[in-house]
Amino acid sequence: MKFQKIILASAAAGLLAGLTACSGGSDSDGSTNNTRYTTGAITAFGSVYVNNTRYNTDNATVYIEDDIASESDLRVGMMVTIKESSPGVADTIYHDDDVEGIVLSTNILADGTGTLDVMGQTVTVTSNTIFESYVSGVTSAAGIVAGNIVEVTGSSSGHGSVTATRLELKAATLADYLVNHREGVEVKGIVSSHTDNTFDIGSLTVDYTNAILDDMPAGNWDGLYVEAKSREALNTSGHMVAYKVELENDGSKYHHDYDSDSEVEVKGEVTDITSDSVTVNGVTYLLDEYTRYEYGNAADLIVGTLVEVEGYFNTNGDLVADEVEFEGYDSDSELEIQDYVSAISTTDDPNVGTIEINGLTFHINSSTLMQDSSDAHLTHFNLSSVRVGDLIKVYYFNNNGSLTVTKLERETAAM
Structure with missing residues (x-):
């Protein structure tokens, strides 16, 4: 028994996977040892995946609503801010609801x-x-x-x-x-x-x-x-x-630990735009002649556009955008299919690999949202948890023939 459904949706609503972030700020201010913060939604576990990066959380401190918590309290889809102790290693993870x-x-x-x-x-x-x-x-x-x-x-x-x-x-x-x-x-x-x-x-x-x-x-x-x-x-x-x-946060939507030595990366929708600034998830970056744009330009910045912005603090204490990366840039539609998994290919990374559904190969990576809605209902669910025969729904983009999954949901098969 097969389940297959294909729909169209706005690309701006999807998270296009597989884009590699650069280290914002270091080219502009000459610093290589600044404290780095990244804000985005958790996409998977096996460590924690945020903004295309897998963060080691072995020694991380977790705060939820300013209270000490643990990694087991985190969930896919939660918007978090991660303070790095070194590249790819989380020192502190903060989560607050809206x-x-x-x-x-x-x-x-x-x-x-x-x-x-x-x-x-x-x-x-x-x-x-x-x-x-x-x-x-x-x-x-x-x-x-x-x-x-x-x-x-x-x-x-x-x-x-x-x-x-x-x-x-x-x-x-x-x-x-x-x-x-x-x-x-x-x-x-x-x-x-x-x-x-x-x-x-x-x-x-x-x-x-x-x-x-x-x-x-x-x-x-x-x-x-x-x-x-x-x-x-x-x-x-x-x-x-x-x-x-x-x-909250001394009256600012900025995280309270940001300082003049911080590098700040935020992924989300543009919520405000002026001639010389852009606001993403409440964080405002100045735009100047040195701001770099990937997969778009300044004219493409409109409210609702999904972007990832990396920046640094200038000598005046203003947060300046070093790079703006447009997400979902090469497709105007999101597709959906639901069927049983016939094959799986994994890598050393527990959330990177491919699955085969209905004769099609789908690519899962560090940006893919992973949700288990089956009876197993695993909280910390990733590609390594998927088995041949599982009923899976995937949302994906066809990127020049490569089917890149933005969200994978395991479901319970009807009896």
């Missing part, structure tokens, strides 16, 4: 793609979003309904929009959620329209009249990056009633 809250409305198609309004934040769900459900009977984002509680991580503007790299359905209702999550729901973002009692994050108004203020400064908060928490449903005015508001 919003964990109440779904107000849904516009999700049967294939699980579309948008959600999560407490005033517009969440875009693509074919490459990793979805996981803790609610019985819901197996796809298409099953999410208003009132559900979801957790979202992804490429965030900070101003109310997130393209989800990972979406978790946490509970059917707020009451169910609060049983095991006493800290309640939370939203992070950049403050606008600050008054004595309220401020906005995206289209959400936060009422902080009786909230605990953690590290919040005196004066106007507009432009600061904050986290607001609540244990209540939105009030009759549609406002979030916060019990706590906390300043």
Whole structure:
């Protein structure tokens, strides 16, 4: 029994695999020993794969929401920042979600793609979003309904929009959620329209009249990056009633450990563009005459474009783009096929090799998102976990005859 389906989707929504990153900043500032940070979604395990690189994590410290955690707490699709101790070796891994809250409305198609309004934040769900459900009977984002509680991580503007790299359905209702999550729901973002009692994050108004203020400064908060928490449903005015508001990363979406000696690589969607700067996942880089472009040029930088930017801090403390690499540059469509694996070829790297499905050879590499949705439900899943006879769905691009997989999902075969 065969399952085969081919669809077209926007290439900008996919992660084109197999592009090799360069060491940004060193050519421009002459330094070769700067601390290096990279931000992107986890694509696989066997160590941790982020932005086309396999990071050794043997001695890495992991933080989730500022709390000490372990590698076993990480999941595919989580947006993380990795501080390197040396090339390819992780010293510290940081993860924070973007919003964990109440779904107000849904516009999700049967294939699980579309948008959600999560407490005033517009969440875009693509074919490459990793979805996981803790609610019985819901197996796809298409099953999410208003009132559900979801957790979202992804490429965030900070101003109310997130393209989800990972979406978790946490509970059917707020009451169910609060049983095991006493800290309640939370939203992070950049403050606008600050008054004595309220401020906005995206289209959400936060009422902080009786909230605990953690590290919040005196004066106007507009432009600061904050986290607001609540244990209540939105009030009759549609406002979030916060019990706590906390300043994040000293008020910046930059990671708090960045300094003048850091090199910073970020992969995500362009969220803002001006004549001399580009913002990716909330991190703003200056563009100058020395900025290099791969697979495109400055005119191709538009909001929503998937890019990987590498940069360094200049003498003024500004983050300058050394290189901008456009992802998904050589294909205008993403394809999908579902069938049983007939052959596997592996390498010394547990997530690099090929699989054969329906007579076609597909290439898996360090950028391929790996998800196990079968009954085995392996958390740390990679190519070495795949077996001949497994039912697999792959999303891929045809790159001049080479079928490069952006996402591989193992599924449970129908009995």
